[in-house]
Amino acid sequence: MTVLEQPGSYRPTPPPAWQPRTDPVPLLPDAEPFRLLGTEAAAELDPQLLLRLYGQLVRGRRYNTQATALTRQGRLAVYPSSTGQEACEVAAALALEERDWLFPSYRDTLAAIVRGLDPVQALTLLRGDWHTGYDPHEHRVAPLCTPLATQLPHAVGLAHAARLKGDDVVALAMVGDGGTSEGDFHEALNFAAVWRAPVVFLVQNNGFAISVPLAKQTAAPSLAHKAVGYGMPGRLVDGNDVAAVHQVLSEAVARARAGGGPTLVEAVTYRIDAHTNADDATRYRTDAEVETWRAHDPVDLLRRELTGRKLLDEATIRAEQDAAERMAADLRERMNQDPELDPMELFSHVYTQQTAQLREQAAQLRAELTAAGELPAAQEGRPQEGRQR
Structure with a gap:
């Protein structure tokens, strides 16, 4: 009796000459997250790039604390803080060319601001005043996406359309670990891989989808391993190492622009603050866990690298802090003005x-x-x- 004749036991058997369409080995991520800061490879990094990344991290941290304060003062309806995740936000924005598109989630206002968006405009949606609050075409930043992962198919569609038109455009779509459990995630990656769309998927794995830990979302070795199932490379990177995230994303963007297709990047990071101001994070994680991640703070990691290489002195540190305070003061002043709503x-x-x-x-x-x-x-x-x- 052949396998086809055995009731309930049929399994498709490939012919003898069958070979996989894609070798899965090159698509698999590294066993450990890729790191640069604190390694010998860091000595080869461009000092000017590192200083630029540092300045954006310092301003990003101050932006997060100021926006959180505005929420407590009633000037924002809600604010999903990216404190602790600033390296992902900054690297994502700076890895793109001006002609490229950024597709952020609701937590990615900092990435939009680094891209050039006015902070007040970035917060308008969270204030409840407008549906978006800015012109997406001005800085090529798609509307902040509140539904989980729905921005991913949008990014693929734009990237695929750009490729059909012959436009040299790459889309970078940001999503949290919780978003990888959505059907939109599967559909976007499948479509992007089949059509080799010039798109990069950045998963900020901060450990929790609100209160649901990653272990209750997936049994995969890592989220980056999901890439091989779609036929695209997966990269695993230390999400608090801004130099490493920037390099990995830059390589993925360059690959997409050259016609190599999409890449899935998982950045392992941590959400220091609660999910939003409406969340009580103490109900599902311990203070000790949070403090462990504070010791791996993205701002501190880069500051130690720069000071160790004598690229950063006290005067520069103060200058960056002063610039961050001016940004926060301007944001505070304008957000404290009652808007004229129609x-x-x-x-x-x-x-x-x-x-x-x-x-x-x-x-x-x-x-x-x-x-x-x-x-x-x-x-x-x-x-x-x-x-x-």
């Missing part, structure tokens, strides 16, 4: 041509505001959205 903007930028339902709802709101004497001056004299055009 309720009619709820209906703007939803569709190119408003639907009949939106026109009806806009007309109803306009009538209510007019009756209450609360119609903004900017809306007076404008055509009513509820009218047919």
